[in-house]
Amino acid sequence: MSTQAPTTEQIRDSWDAIATRFDEFVTPKSVVFGEDALRRADLRPGMRFLDVAAGTGALSIPAARLGAQVVATDIAPTMVERLNARAQAEGLSNLEGVVMDGEALDLDDDTFDVSASQNGVSLFPDLEAGLSEMVRVTRPGGRVLIVAFGLPAKAEFITFFMGAMQAAVPGFTPLPMDPPPLPFQLADPAAFHRKLVDAGLVDVEVETVTWDMPFESAAQFWDLFISSNPIGAQLTANLNDEQAAGVRQVLDGMLRERSGGEPGAVLHTETNIGLGTK
Secondary structure, three states: OOOOOOOHHHHHHHHHHHHHHHHHHHHHHHHHHHHHHHHHHOOOOOOEEEEEOOOOOOOHHHHHHOOOEEEEEEOOHHHHHHHHHHHHHHOOOOEEEEEOOOOOOOOOOOOEEEEEEEOOHHHOOOHHHHHHHHHHHEEEEEEEEEEEEOOHHHEHHHHHHHHHHHHHOOOOOOOOOOOOOHHHOOOOHHHHHHHHHHOOOEEEEEEEEEEEEEEOOHHHHHHHHHHHOHHHHHHHOOOOHHHHHHHHHHHHHHHHHHHOOOOOEEEEEEEEEEEEEO
């Protein structure tokens, strides 16, 4: 895997390529966690809410359900298309999805009561720019909420999949962890706290919680993993049919071992939730 920073166009195209599957397999699980994360921001009806790198609505859909006036941004046009389709299907006329680069938001200063991102801004190559933009568009006294993965070793959806790949694919090289991939650049709560303070926030809190991810089967786990991030798609892109089947067979055994013989199981992922006030 390349260690060179991707261009804006590469980021857009790679996320756009998985957007439809992301919407199908990832968002239904992420919305549940998003609902819980939002409770920390004291979001109320009528508040202006910004979701940065929104995907297909893990935070913005539950925010709109709460009655907030929601703007959801993402760099991938198909993500925004699927998000708007979700909002329309639920009759959420208070949610607008727009294509926008989170590192350079085309939004006015001091606009939103709450700005938030769930496993979005934490994936930016220029994390500091993303955080700075979120703070800029939040009104004085408003709040910024960031959800980001904790330590990779405590993300079972990663460790299970890497273990299955190593067992089934000869010569497979796991993800490099020094430095860790972009999704884990806020894994250290102390470093996370410093980033939020450096971005201009006060009363900063970072809480580490466990995200319980139920999977019905190894096939569902496979579908979610390869759809959740371009990294997953890249890791599995060159597998032949026999190798892919082997990985799913190993995953099936791992899930059954966890659940006492059932085809599905709950995996646990350490997740950090940061909250600060402008």
